[in-house]
Every structure is written in structure tokens, then in C-alpha cells.
Amino acid sequence: MAAALALFLLFAAAAAILLLHLVVAARAFRNQRHGGAGRSRYRVPETSYTPSRAGLSPADLRFLPCFAASASASASPELCAVCLEAACAGERWRALPACGHAFHAACVDRWLARAAACPVCRASVSASAS
Incomplete structure (x- = not known):
């Protein structure tokens, strides 16, 4: 009885x-037939994303207002959202x-x-010479 069970399990x-x-071979064959190796029917189609507007030029950046961080900023420090560091007195900031x-x-x-x-906030920034 044990031999029959072992033979059945084998x-x-x-x-x-x-x-x-057979399943793995069939999937590989189907993927090869439908567009090449590595291509899946679940793959998101590639799109060429081009931003609608490029960045500002160095000349445009000069027109944006700057100010120096004050000593009172150390009482309630403002954080720079880009580098995540607090304002120190005398640092050059841009609004x-x-x-x-x-x-x-x-x-x-x-x-x-x-x-x-x-x-x-992703608000559009434009430099104006005013």
C-alpha cells in the first residue's frame, strides 16, 4: 500500500x-509572437512626456525678489521646502x-x-522686469 501511494505521488x-x-513555455511563445521578448499585455504604453514649459533662464531669475533672513527667524524658524533646512540669519532667501x-x-x-x-503649490512663476 505504501509503495502504491509513493508511486502515485511520484x-x-x-x-x-x-x-x-508547458505553461511557462506557452507564455514565452505567446509573448514572442505578440511583440517581442519582455513585452507583456499588461504593460502601460510608453508616452513621450515633454513639459509644457521649460525652466527660467539665469537672466529671468535675477528679476525675482530676494531678501535676507532676519535674526527673528531663529525664534520661529522657516523651513526651505527644497532642502528642508531652517532659515539662518543673513541667508539669502527668495520669495x-x-x-x-x-x-x-x-x-x-x-x-x-x-x-x-x-x-x-506648482503655481506658475514668471519673471517680469518691473
Whole structure:
């Protein structure tokens, strides 16, 4: 009886391995037939994303208002949302005219060179020579 059970389990395991092999081979064959290796029917189609507006030029950045952080900023420190560091007295900060958010000038200048939008609220930033 034990020998018959062992023989049955051996054949069942061999059949399971053969079935698994056939399923994997069928999926590989189907993927190869429908668009190449590594392609899946569940894959999200690729889109070419191009931002609608590039960042600001260095000349445009000069027109944005700057101010120096005051000594009173240490009482209730304001954080720069780009680098997450607190304001220190005498540091150069830049306030964005559209929304009023303020950041370290160096941090937000690098950001605005890539994208002309506020890092916090995404308000459009434009430099005007006024």
C-alpha cells in the first residue's frame, strides 16, 4: 500500500512539473509572437512626456525678489521646502511673486532652472522686469 501511494505521488509530482513547464513555455511563445521578448499585455504604453514649459533662464531669475533672513527667524524658524533646512540669519532667501512661498535662493534657483513652477503649490512663476 505504501509503495502504491509513493508511486502515485511520484507520478503526480512529475505531471505537475511537466504542466508547469508547458505553461511557462506557452507564455514565452505567446509573448514572442505578440511583440517581442519582455513585452507583456499588461504593460502601460510608453508616452513621450515633454513639459509644457521649460525652466527660467539665469537672466529671468535675477528679476525675482530676494531678501535676507532676519535674526527673528531663529525664534520661529522657516523651513526651505527644497532642502528642508531652517532659515539662518543673513541667508539669502527668495520669495516667489505668484504665491508668496519663500526658499533659500540657491535651492529654488536650481529648481526654477528646471521647472518654472513653485515647488510647493506648482503655481506658475514668471519673471517680469518691473
